[in-house]
Amino acid sequence: MNNKSSSKCLEPYSVKVEKGKKYAWCSCSLSAKQPFCDGAHSSTEFKPIIFIADTSGIVYLCGCKYTKKPPYCDGSHSSL
Numbered sequence: 492m493n494n495k496s497s498s499k500c501l502e503p504y505s506v507k508v509e510k511g512k513k514y515a516w517c518s519c520s521l522s523a524k525q526p527f528c529d530g531a532h533s534s535t536e537f538k539p540i541i542f543i544a545d546t547s548g549i550v551y552l553c554g555c556k557y558t559k560k561p562p563y564c565d566g567s568h569s570s571l
């Protein structure tokens with residue numbers, strides 16, 4: 492098994508975050524609460540990426556799981 496997930500999503504999620512609040516971004520693609528972790532990774536090698544929002548507002552979190560700057564979209568989805 493490689494270190495990449497098998498996400499079927501090929502675009503970022505637009506989500507509203509609150510400055511200072513902690514979030515857990517799903518890296519395994521199995522969560523039913525995309526783009527956030529719901530614990531579904533427990534049977535895989537993947538771990539969620541924990542991050543604290545540094546601003547309040549809309550952010551674009553990676554949905555394809557191939558970003559090089561997790562949890563944020565870096566445009567990698569456009570070359571999949």
Ligand code: FES
Binds near residue numbers: 501552554556568569
């Ligand atoms: S959705 Fe993954 S890099 Fe954009």
